[in-house]
Amino acid sequence: MLETLLPIVILASLALAGLGAWRRISLWRQGRAAPVALFKGLMALPRRYLVDLHHIVERDRYISHTHVATAGGFVAAAVLTLVVHGLGLAGGVLGWLLLLASAVMFAGSILVAKRRINPPARLSKGPWMRLPKSLMAFSAGVFLVTLPTVGVLPPDAGYWLLGLVLLAVVSGGLAEMFFGMTWGGPMKHAFAGALHLAFHRRPERFSTPAGAGRSTGLKALNLDDDKAPLGVEKPTDFTWNQRLGFDACVQCGRCEAVCPAFAAGQPLNPKKLIQDMVVGMVGGSDAGYTGSPYPGKAVGEHHGDPHGPIVAREGQALLDAETLWSCTTCRACVEECPMMIEHVDAIVDMRRHLTLERGQTPNKGAEVLENLIATDNPGGFDPDSRLHWAADLNLPNIADLGQVDVLLWLGDGVFDMRNQRTLRAFVKVLRAAGVDFAVLGNAERDSGDVARRLGDEATFQALAKRNIATLNQYQFLRIVTCDPHSFHVLNNEYGELGGNYHVNHHSTFIAELYREGRLAFKPWKGGSVTYHDPCYLGRYNGEYDAPRDVLKALGIEVREMQRSGYRSRCCGGGGGAPITDIPGKQRIPDMRMQDVGDTGADLVAVGCPQCTAMLEGVVDATAEVRDIAELVADALVTSPARVQAEEVTA
Amino acid sequence: MQPDKALDMCVLVSLGRHPLTGRPRRADHDARGVELALGVESQHANARLELVHAGSCSTDSETALRSYPGMASLPSMTLLEQEEGADVIPVLGDYLAQREPQLVLTGCRAECGEGSGLLPYALAERLGWPVVNNLAAIEHIENGVATVLQALPRGQRKRLQVRLPAIMSVDSAAPAPRQSAFGPARRAQFDAQALASEPDTELAQWSLSAARKRPKRLKIVKATSARERFKAAAAKAEGGSGQVLDGVSADQGADAIFKLLNEEGVLR
Numbered sequence: 001m002l003e004t005l006l007p008i009v010i011l012a013s014l015a016l017a018g019l020g021a022w023r024r025i026s027l028w029r030q031g032r033a034a035p036v037a038l039f040k041g042l043m044a045l046p047r048r049y050l051v052d053l054h055h056i057v058e059r060d061r062y063i064s065h066t067h068v069a070t071a072g073g074f075v076a077a078a079v080l081t082l083v084v085h086g087l088g089l090a091g092g093v094l095g096w097l098l099l100l101a102s103a104v105m106f107a108g109s110i111l112v113a114k115r116r117i118n119p120p121a122r123l124s125k126g127p128w129m130r131l132p133k134s135l136m137a138f139s140a141g142v143f144l145v146t147l148p149t150v151g152v153l154p155p156d157a158g159y160w161l162l163g164l165v166l167l168a169v170v171s172g173g174l175a176e177m178f179f180g181m182t183w184g185g186p187m188k189h190a191f192a193g194a195l196h197l198a199f200h201r202r203p204e205r206f207s208t209p210a211g212a213g214r215s216t217g218l219k220a221l222n223l224d225d226d227k228a229p230l231g232v233e234k235p236t237d238f239t240w241n242q243r244l245g246f247d248a249c250v251q252c253g254r255c256e257a258v259c260p261a262f263a264a265g266q267p268l269n270p271k272k273l274i275q276d277m278v279v280g281m282v283g284g285s286d287a288g289y290t291g292s293p294y295p296g297k298a299v300g301e302h303h304g305d306p307h308g309p310i311v312a313r314e315g316q317a318l319l320d321a322e323t324l325w326s327c328t329t330c331r332a333c334v335e336e337c338p339m340m341i342e343h344v345d346a347i348v349d350m351r352r353h354l355t356l357e358r359g360q361t362p363n364k365g366a367e368v369l370e371n372l373i374a375t376d377n378p379g380g381f382d383p384d385s386r387l388h389w390a391a392d393l394n395l396p397n398i399a400d401l402g403q404v405d406v407l408l409w410l411g412d413g414v415f416d417m418r419n420q421r422t423l424r425a426f427v428k429v430l431r432a433a434g435v436d437f438a439v440l441g442n443a444e445r446d447s448g449d450v451a452r453r454l455g456d457e458a459t460f461q462a463l464a465k466r467n468i469a470t471l472n473q474y475q476f477l478r479i480v481t482c483d484p485h486s487f488h489v490l491n492n493e494y495g496e497l498g499g500n501y502h503v504n505h506h507s508t509f510i511a512e513l514y515r516e517g518r519l520a521f522k523p524w525k526g527g528s529v530t531y532h533d534p535c536y537l538g539r540y541n542g543e544y545d546a547p548r549d550v551l552k553a554l555g556i557e558v559r560e561m562q563r564s565g566y567r568s569r570c571c572g573g574g575g576g577a578p579i580t581d582i583p584g585k586q587r588i589p590d591m592r593m594q595d596v597g598d599t600g601a602d603l604v605a606v607g608c609p610q611c612t613a614m615l616e617g618v619v620d621a622t623a624e625v626r627d628i629a630e631l632v633a634d635a636l637v638t639s640p641a642r643v644q645a646e647e648v649t650a
Numbered sequence: 651m652q653p654d655k656a657l658d659m660c661v662l663v664s665l666g667r668h669p670l671t672g673r674p675r676r677a678d679h680d681a682r683g684v685e686l687a688l689g690v691e692s693q694h695a696n697a698r699l700e701l702v703h704a705g706s707c708s709t710d711s712e713t714a715l716r717s718y719p720g721m722a723s724l725p726s727m728t729l730l731e732q733e734e735g736a737d738v739i740p741v742l743g744d745y746l747a748q749r750e751p752q753l754v755l756t757g758c759r760a761e762c763g764e765g766s767g768l769l770p771y772a773l774a775e776r777l778g779w780p781v782v783n784n785l786a787a788i789e790h791i792e793n794g795v796a797t798v799l800q801a802l803p804r805g806q807r808k809r810l811q812v813r814l815p816a817i818m819s820v821d822s823a824a825p826a827p828r829q830s831a832f833g834p835a836r837r838a839q840f841d842a843q844a845l846a847s848e849p850d851t852e853l854a855q856w857s858l859s860a861a862r863k864r865p866k867r868l869k870i871v872k873a874t875s876a877r878e879r880f881k882a883a884a885a886k887a888e889g890g891s892g893q894v895l896d897g898v899s900a901d902q903g904a905d906a907i908f909k910l911l912n913e914e915g916v917l918r
Contacts, residue, residue, distance in 0.1 A: 230833045359720065359831030366829035374668040374675055382670045458832040 003088070006145060009171050010086045013178040020182030021191065024247070027281055030306070034201060034239035041198035048197040048206045052213075057338045063252075066111035070135060071190070073105025074177065081142055084149060095150035102143040109135030122253025124271075126290030131176070131186045138173025145170060192247035193339050199241045201342060216331065216540045217492030218348055221457040231352025231455065235280035235306050235318075242346060246277040248339040255333030255343065256292055258563075260570040260592075261326040261577075265585025267294040268326035270333040270343045273319070277346065280304035280318050294323055295584070310350060313358070324350050325362055326582045329453050329575030330535040335566055351455030361454055364579045369456050376445035376463065378579075381415045386442050389420040393427055398438035398474045406430070406437040406509075407476040409490065411483035412446050413609040418616065419482075422609065425633035426482055426506055432636050433518040437480070443470050449485040452493070453575040461497065464489075468499035478502040480509045482629060484536035484608045485574070491541065505537055507547040507607050507628050514553045521635040524555035527602030530623070531558045532592065532615065533568035534608035547607050550628055554635050559599040569595060573610030589614040597622040605631060657697040657791060659687050660749065662742065662756035662769075663718045663727070664703065665711050669761075674714035679757025681718065681827035683820040686788055687755055688722050688828070694791065701727035702745065704738035707840065720835025721828050729842040735854060736847035739769065743776040752814040753796065758784060758821050764853060770819040780812055784821035804884050 058064040080098035083089050113132035119125070144166055147153045181187040200206070204215035222228060232238055238246075255270035256262055262269050271291055279286050287300035297320065304310070304318035311321050324347055333343045354360045361369060371380035387395065398404060408430070413419030430437050445463050452460035471479075479501050481487050491503040504512075513519045531551060537543045544565050551558050563569045572578065572588025593615055596604045603624045606612050615625045661684050666677030684701065691697040701718050707729055719727050730741050746754060759767035774781035786801035789809070796816065800808045801823035812818075873879040895903055911917045 226836050355829075355831070357831055357833040359829035359834075361829060369829070370675075374673050375671055380670070456832070 005167055006085045006170070007088065009167065009174060010081065013171075013174040014082075014086075017178040017182050020179065024182050024184075024188075024192070028240045028243045028247070030236050030281075031238045031240035031243040032236075034241050036199045036201075036241055037203070038199065041200070041203065044203070044206065045194060045198040047208075048200075049194065052206045053197065053338060053340065056336070056340075059336075060254075062111070063115070066108055066115065069104050069108030070112060071108075073101050073103075073108055073139065074135075076101035077105050077139065077142055078177070084146065095146055098146050099143060099150065102139045102146065106136060106139035106143065109139055120253075120257075121292060122257045122271075124251035124253065124289070124291035126288070128186050128251060128290070134173055134176035134180075136173075137169045138177050141166060141170035141173050186250075189248055189250040189339065192244055193250070196241070196245045196248035196339065196341075199244060200340060201239065201241050201245070201345070205340070212542075214542055216488070217496070218345065218452060220461065220493075220496045221352060223458060223461060229353075230356040230457070231354070232346075232349040233309050233353045233357065235277065235304065235310060237353075238277070238346070238349065242342070242349075243277075243281055245339075245341050246274050246281070246346075249274045249278070249341060250339055251275070251291060252338060253291060254336040254338065258332040258336050258567065258569075260328060260330060260332065260572060260588045261582075261584065262292075262295065263569075263591060264572075264588045265295045266326035266582050267297050267320065267323050267584075269294050273323065273343065273347070274341060276302070276304065276318050280310060281306060286318075294320075297323075311354060319350075321354060321360065321362065322582045324354065325580040326577070326584070327575055328535075328570045328572055328577040328588065330570035331539045332535070332567070332570065335539050348453065348455060351453075352457055353455070355455035356458060361456070362580045362582070364581070365454050365576065368576070368579050369451060369454060369459055372446055372448075372451050372456075372459050372463065377412050377415060378446060378450055379412070379415050383445070384442050386410070386414050386444060387439070389414055389417075389423065390427070393424070395427065395441070396438040397441045398476070399441070399443065401438050403475040404436050404438040405477050406435055407471075407474070407479045408437050408439045409447075409479050409481035409483070409486050409503075410439055410444060411481060411486045411609065413483060416609065416613065418612060419609040422482055422612065422627040422629050425627065426629035428633045429510060429513075429519070429629060429636065432638070433513045435513070435518075438476075440470060445470075447483075447486040447489040448493075449489045450576050450579070452489070454579065464494055464497050464499070468494060468497060471499060471501065478504055480504045480506055482506045482607070482609065482627070484534045484541070485610065488536045488540045505541070505543055505546070505607065507537075507550050508543060510628070510632055511546040511549045511553070514550065519553075519632070520637050521554050521632070522637050524635065526556075528559050528600060529556045529603045529605055530561055530596055530599045530601035531564070531605045532561070532571065532596070532611055533564055534606065534611050535568065535570050535574055537607055538568055539566055547605070547628055550632060551605060554631055556605075556631075558605075559601050561595045561599050563595060571608075571611040571614040573608075573614040578610075578614070587618075589618050593618040593621045593623070657690070657694050657753070658700075658749075658751040659690065659697060659753045659755065660700050660702050660746065660751040661687050661718075662702050662704075662754065663715070664757065664760045664763075665705065665714055666761040674711045676714055676717045676827070676830065677757055677761045678827070679759060679761075679820050679822065681721070682822070682824040683755035683757055683785075684718055684721055685825055685827040686785070686820060687753075689825070690753075690788055690791065699724070700749075700751070702730065702742070703727060704730040704742050704745075705732050705736075706734055707731070707842075713835075716835040716838055717830035719838035720830035720832065723831070723834040724838060726839040726841050729840040731842055731844045733847040733849070735849055737850035737853070739772045739776065740848050741845050742769075743773055746773065747777060750815070752794070753791070754779075754815070754817045755785070756817070756819055758819045764850075767819070770817045774817045777815075777817070780816045782810060782812055782816060782818040784823070785818040786821055786823040787825070788818075 057067055077098060080094060080101055084094055084098050109132050112135060116129055116132055176185055177187055181191045202215040204213050206213045221230060251271060253271050259270050269292055272294055275289050276286055283304055283306045285300060285303050289299050293299045302316055302318055310318045327347045329344050331344055368378045371378055376383050398407060410423060413423060445467055448460035448463035479490055484505055487503055487505050490501055531547060533544060548558055569592050570588060571592050601623050603626055605626060605628050607628050612625055612627055663680040664677050666675045668675050687699050691699050703715055707715060730745055732738055732741060756770055759765055770781050782798060782800060784801045785798055786807060787799040789797040794814050796812050796814055798810050798812060800810055801821040802808055873882055895906055
């Protein structure tokens with residue numbers, strides 16, 4: 001009896017899964033068009049899954065083992081079930097292989113079940129709590145129905161009652177695994193996730209056999225077509241592969257665990273944001289969401305419409321604007337997401353609509369953008385006063401030289417007295433190492449970083465194009481800057497607009513000068529030191545080593561914070577967050593300074609003017625905040641190579 | 651809420667100039683005028699708002715002008731095309747006389763050109779309408795009478811009732827203008843009317859030079875109480891004790907100056 005019913009059940013669930021897949025795909029396709037290499041993506045899928053995705057999953061060893069057993073067992077068991085029970089080809093070793101696969105999957109599903117006893121707060125509950133049971137039902141059921149097939153148990157008709165029970169169990173498992181995969185159950189993550197990896201909007205971020213990939217720059221908005229809507233207003237304004245990406249979310253909440261805004265009690269939770277986007281695709285209320293809410297906002301009050309606005313002009317829709325403006329664009333969520341979802345892109349897309357179409361940049365946003373348009377700097381300072389801080393330094397101007405080795409990009413820190421100390425220190429270092437450098441002086445403008453993160457793509461592109469035109473007048477081997485935000489924009493975001501430069505952060509450059517023997521330091525006599533990784537240097541550009549190398553060269557042994565490197569916690573200064581200033585329960589820099597305090601360090605070394613400003617603004621801090629350039633400048637002694645060179649010339 | 655009659659408003663907007671960089675922008679006072687008009691529009695069911703610019707519209711100034719309709723997704727603004735250096739009062743006067751709006755708002759003073767602040771008065775004279783200067787807020791408009799607040803020095807306000815139609819010039823005490831959005835600004839249409847320009851012959855004879863900051867008298871605060879210190883801090887520079895010396899001899903003039911310098915403690 002099982003031999004007749006089982007193929008029917010399997011094929012029926014497959015057919016339903018196929019129907020669901022078609023429905024889900026047409027749902028994604030309601031989004032805007034996006035250029036995607038379909039075939040190439042599908043070809044790259046196995047590597048992206050087995051290397052890049054697994055690399056991130058492996059950061060949690062327990063779940064990595066669990067997932068390998070469950071998913072690996074499932075894929076093998078599913079294929080073999082189709083062959084053995086669906087097509088009735090039980091010959092030879094196939095049946096035994098199926099037994100093995102389902103046993104491995106069963107072992108994995110026990111681990112899943114164990115994780116679900118007292119699950120951490122970041123995990124979603126609801127349907128996810130039944131997933132281990134469904135996994136067990138599928139694997140155990142398949143195992144048991146395969147026993148008679150391979151001849152361990154006699155295929156006796158006397159087992160018919162047991163057979164029926166077994167069939168019910170297998171059907172339940174099949175329903176979750178095949179049917180639920182495409183009809184919105186927890187297993188949706190496998191179906192959508194696989195396609196998301198294949199058709200990802202940033203194929204460059206995946207590794208290739210040639211090396212690691214990285215893609216962190218925001219994508220430019222086409223401003224030439226004045227009929228095209230700017231940014232994302234409605235769920236259908238996302239590109240189809242972004243919508244596909246939202247569906248890939250497995251609700252593991254790793255993003256929630258690392259989000260600085262969530263920890264500070266600001267109304268943002270990256271996981272909920274992605275789930276809200278899923279709600280937006282089909283419409284309805286967010287009441288079905290079973291994870292942590294946006295802090296301070298109850299679940300079930302917001303409703304979405306596939307063709308209605310995501311953020312209401314008045315009242316409530318799917319999201320409140322302050323959720324979008326809470327983000328510091330620190331990319332911790334993107335870095336941590338095992339499904340490789342691009343949260344920051346989605347947030348900036350929606351911000352673009354709020355700023356460019358509605359003129360609703362909150363708090364100081366409008367003033368900053370107006371200043372950027374009128375004075376090329378966010379503070380509204382006289383652009384001709386950019387070099388006032390360096391009146392006594394006699395900085396060489398590239399306009400007088402035309403050609404130098406290093407163009408020193410100063411950034412808007414020139415107007416900030418704290419950052420001027422860093423810049424002066426770095427100029428001292430450059431001179432000590434005998435670097436041939438120059439500055440743009442008053443011809444430099446804001447890089448456009450803040451404007452872009454605030455959603456004002458028009459102002460960003462205007463600034464970028466004028467900066468590129470200025471830069472293209474001169475010849476230099478590379479740009480060096482003390483500002484990771486300028487570094488990121490010049491390095492990763494100007495390329496799309498026609499400006500390709502070799503850019504270094506000052507820590508990278510100092511490390512290189514030291515390696516070449518052009519700098520020498522006296523031994524470190526200060527107290528213990530920790531290092532804070534700026535988001536735009538670390539996660540955005542992968543530079544974790546150079547600052548640590550420099551500190552090591554200074555004779556400092558870095559006391560690492562618990563969250564450092566790619567897991568570094570944001571200072572709260574990115575993405576225009578200090579400008580939009582969404583209130584929370586505590587301040588992000590206070591939390592970061594607490595991290596510093598926990599290491600017991602007397603000093604925190606930083607490499608970013610934003611981080612310096614945010615961390616120095618913390619009241620009753622236990623550690624001093626110094627830029628790496630300042631530490632290096634203080635430790636300088638005339639290097640032996642330089643003494644020799646001077647003796648030769650003398 | 652007035653069901654009876656449509657409330658027709660015109661805001662006269664000019665090209666502004668950023669004080670530091672001199673780049674074209676929306677003029678601050680005019681933008682505040684648009685903000686006030688938008689406030690009225692949101693309270694009246696059948697209010698209508700029109701933006702009017704008289705002057706030339708070059709590629710340079712277009713973006714700046716567009717930022718006015720960009721404040722509230724207004725589909726269009728009226729452009730009364732004039733040549734460079736034209737006197738805009740006749741065209742504006744004719745246009746308003748023919749359009750007959752009930753309320754005309756404009757900034758107190760333009761940011762470029764002559765910037766004398768005389769435009770609202772000249773227009774009011776031409777049209778025979780009342781003029782209110784230094785407008786800070788429009789409280790409500792009922793039965794053709796507007797109740798408005800006029801800004802006076804030191805944060806004082808005077809409530810006025812004005813029969814419409816009227817011209818009101820907006821002060822920097824009015825609420826700050828809302829953000830202008832790029833998308834609506836770019837999509838806004840110009841309703842351009844090419845009109846004959848009347849060159850401002852008087853202005854053409856003037857020689858213009860960059861403004862210099864006037865030297866300011868140092869303020870010495872001899873306050874003994876917090877109240878006095880506050881009053882001194884909030885006070886605008888006061889004249890009043892000035893003396894016009896006309897038709898006096900050089901000696902008398904020198905004496906007067908000498909006396910003043912002694913009084914001020916410059917000479918000791």
